[in-house]
Amino acid sequence: MAEARFTRKYxxxxxxxAVPAALIMALYTGRRYWAVAGNGSDDSRVWFCxxxxxxxLLISLVMLRQHYALTLQDRLARLEVRQRYxxxxxxxxxxxxxxxxxxxxxxxxxxxxxxxxxxxAATVAEKLTPADIRARIQNFQPDPMRx
Numbered sequence: 001m002a003e004a005r006f007t008r009k010y011x012x013x014x015x016x017x018a019v020p021a022a023l024i025m026a027l028y029t030g031r032r033y034w035a036v037a038g039n040g041s042d043d044s045r046v047w048f049c050x051x052x053x054x055x056x057l058l059i060s061l062v063m064l065r066q067h068y069a070l071t072l073q074d075r076l077a078r079l080e081v082r083q084r085y086x087x088x089x090x091x092x093x094x095x096x097x098x099x100x101x102x103x104x105x106x107x108x109x110x111x112x113x114x115x116x117x118x119x120x121a122a123t124v125a126e127k128l129t130p131a132d133i134r135a136r137i138q139n140f141q142p143d144p145m146r147x
Contacts (some may be wrong), residue, residue, distance in 0.1 A: 014064065022058040029054050074102060081105050081116075089117050096124050103130040112139035 010016070033047035078097070085093035097105060104123055107130040111119050115138060123133055134140070 014061065019058070019061050022054060022061055025054040026051070026058050074106070077106055077109055078102075081108055084113065084116060085120060088113055093120070096120055099124050101130075104128070104133060106130070107133035109143060110134060110141050111137045112141055115139065 029051040036044040082093040
């Protein structure tokens with residue numbers, strides 16, 4: 001039986017440097033603040049500010065994960081348009097897609113099946129902006145599941 005291999009993508013500066021450093025910094029400044037908290041000294045104010053900054057940094061780094069989710073959504077949206085275009089025309093979308101920006105492809109997602117092939121061709125021929133594409137859509141299909 002072949003061994004299943006899973007590929008994980010780690011961004012080393014984020015996963016192995018920045019997040020651990022921010023976590024260590026938050027724990028250290030929290031410990032130092034706890035030791036001088038309540039005495040009204042300048043030391044307590046300094047350690048409180050450093051603690052607040054390190055916690056904000058840690059929260060920001062954790063929230064950066066949202067960027068990874070949005071990147072995946074963009075990739076899935078491209079695949080959706082490719083699949084719909086192929087189902088409607090029997091032709092691959094990649095030759096057209098190479099001439100389109102991500103914003104244009106994402107705007108084409110909102111077109112109904114009847115409009116998609118002609119609108120994709122018009123987008124390439126006339127170099128329509130994403131706003132122009134959305135303005136030309138007659139039967140707008142919203143995507144309520146996008147984050």
